[in-house]
Amino acid sequence: MHRRMRTGERLVAAFLGGCVLFNYPLLSLFDRAASVFGVPLLYAYVFVAWGGLIALMAWFIERRGE
């Protein structure tokens, strides 16, 4: 039960973090004509942040059983 509450709190934190990551003004920091390994910076940022958020959620949820 305790672990479950922790998981819930972590997921809420992920939600709030995501809200900040995918909105103005953080997004505007990457709104530049630059690239990472040839990939446009903004595109790379959004996908890396998105993938990272999903991985974080997966980690929060799946580590429960261990």
Add this chain to the structure above:
Amino acid sequence: MLGGGMIVAVSLLYLGLLFAVAWWGDKRADAGRSIIASPTIYALSMAVYCTTWTFYGSVGRAAVSGIGFLPIYLGPTLVMALAWFLLLKMIRTAKANRITSIADFISSRYGKSHLLGGLVTIIAVIGIVPYIALQLKAVSGSVTLLLGYPEIVMPNRSATLPVAADISFWIALILAAFTIVFGTRHLDATERHEGMVAAIALESMVKLVAFLAVGVFVTWGMYDGLADIARRAGEAEGLRRLMAAVPSGQGFTGWFSLTLLAGLAILFLPRQFQVAVVENVNEEHLRRAAWLFPLYLFLINLFVLPIALGGLLHFAGQGVDADTFVLTLPMAERQEWLTLLVFIGGLSAATGMVIVETIALSTMVCNDLAMPLLLRMKRLALDASEDLSGLLLGIRRGAIVLILLLGYLYFRLAGEAYALVAIGLISFSAVAQFAPAMIGGMYWRGGTREGALAGLSAGFLVWAYTLLLPSFAKSGWLPDDFLTQGLFGTELLRPQQLFGLGGLDEISHCLFWSMFANIGCYVAVSLLRAPSAAEASQATLFVDALRHGRPAGAALWRGRAEIADLLALVGRFLGPQRAQAAFAEYARRHGAADPESLEADAELVHYAESLLAGAIGSASARVMVASVAKEEPLSLTEVMNILDEASQLRTYSRALERKSAELTAATRELKAANERLQELDRLKDDFMSSVTHELRTPLTSIRAFSEILRDDPRIALADRTRFLGLIVSETERLTRLVNQTLDMAKIESGHADWHASEIDLKALIEQSVAATSQLFREKGARIELDLPDGLPRIRADRDRLIQVMLNLLSNAVKFLPAGHGRVRVALRPCADGLEVSVADNGPGIRGEDQQVIFEKFRQVGDALTDKPAGTGLGLPISRRIVEHFGGRLWVESAPGEGATFRFFLPLAPPGGEEAARETATP
């Protein structure tokens, strides 16, 4: 190889495969071995969110606004992080109340209102119609393109074909037929379609694989990886901005609005509600789906921008619609198998959406629109023999066809003016109108039916005015000046700059004004009155859905019903066999042999109602059950008493506090009683020792004189006579003592005999004085009487009062100085009684002794006299007697100044006075 015949054959084959999967899924479900009981299948079924909008439209959107297509997937990702709270609550609530659609959810929450359910259904149907048009547009577009293979010919936009020759019309009909076969083969009380979910999961796999295949092909087949595409795009004028500038053309406001809209859509789209809530097998699946579904969204979007940029580079200047790049790029490269795979992927995306959406909508239309209307017809409600399950299925099938035809109509009217995503966003904005009533309903107890009605209506009207009507106007179906000049030429009412609000894209504009109206009306109207009993009870079931030990729905029903009536009622809607089976299952769970032996209690009625709710919606089920059961309505107070756990706890704790206070008081009383008992015990011991002591004194003298007389026969006669006299007087004293002790005990225990009569106190005193005159003479004392005439009589025991007077007089004599003693007896009338005083000129009594003398066996020794000859019981007995008649006896004295004993007796009560006068007058 790609020809008309081939396309039709592949399409039908694919649909046949889906149908086989669905059939297999249903069969396995009936056998109790579900194939969809896995979080992965659950997540894949949620991916029905990705329609042709995603499959074809995202690329089109990316070709215009760079990463502007992403908020549609970021919003759901964020909301899924909250799924463990939001979706879980919706699932629990829906399962507990047998809710089968979003209309049912809202109507059930606000007191099972038919009106509200109907309104939600209408909003959902009208709002979703553009979305279905989007699917038709995408599928018919892809078919048209394929038919032109190997040329890439954009569908002709200007030519309006007759309906019968329009490929979209036939696609709409085929989809309708397919959905009917899929979803409405039989009526299920839970509205669950395991086979359909299995097929949807398969379709989600197919569209993901197809899209990834195109992505990989474009990125590494046509170009040399992502960096290559980005480099080339960077060189092309006009493409560079797509890679940087966030959501060009809409700014951050638009980005935020889309994120919010998509986040709400993932919760409140009818098809998402269907797969995520209604079709949920096990709520534990939600955990893994919470990250698997976002992962799916992530994967299916990975190659959107590369395909968009690749398409723009490849078809530069050729006028190819970016919405078709996913299909036209493989076509241009002559990749026939890949083209076919993409086509199948697009078909999957469209059919998945259409099937689930129309099934969900048809359930709503049937349960929340058609049923309430049918119930109004008395004939139907009363004719209990009719089996209505066929009728219900017919209504649903009709609704599916109708919805698809409406979609086709919208496609014909307005579809061509918009890109795929723009059409979809109109639907998203409509669905977002459910958010205040839904979220408010799940977390706020104060929302009322009128509030929800007002909010939904206001939001829907604003949506229609600012988004739906303009979409007609832009396709030329409404006059254009409606857009530019506003309604009736009023500039302030321009639909897309309402009240002059400019600077926003149309979606943000609509979202702001519709939410402003929706939330404003919902909250304001809800606050106008307190929730009714029905609303309060439903509110608790919804708001406390995640709390343990909440009261079940059955706790809120009180009444009577017949089991046969319930069985027949459920049988009418579910079919007699299914009803019988359901009741048998219930009987088995409750340890009864067969349904007939069950008692039709609140729980069974609730069970029947929830069975019906699955088939005809909760509001209609409530009405139908009410038609066969005698329900006693609960008042709001009763409902609140049952529901409010906190108030229950408060009541318990108050009761506990009261009990504990009572116990404390009782303990205190017991303690006091115990102390009193101990005190009495001690008094009794004192009394016993005093009595025995008092008895021993005369006994000792009697014995001593008797022994002298026995042992010495030579005693002179005179001495002998004296001794015998002493023995006699000591014996008399002994007798007196025993009598008084008995008397005292009688008075104290309340067993004394009292003979009340009218008494003339003056005569009584004179008599007492006469009786004691010998004593006074012996002591040479004088007695003065001051007894006025004409005083009222009193009611008392004559003999007892004489006893008191004799006692006081003899007491006085005892302490009088020899020779010049003087006693004065006076009788005085006072406020409401008579007062008698006996004053002597003896030595007086010290202050501290004035109470002591009234205690038993306490005699105040006096130096001047010998040991007093009394028993020590005279004054206590006198005091008891006077008190018995409501009076008082006390002493006033100072040492050396004599003592005055006084007693007061009240006049007889009025009745007694009457009686006294009557006896006095004759």
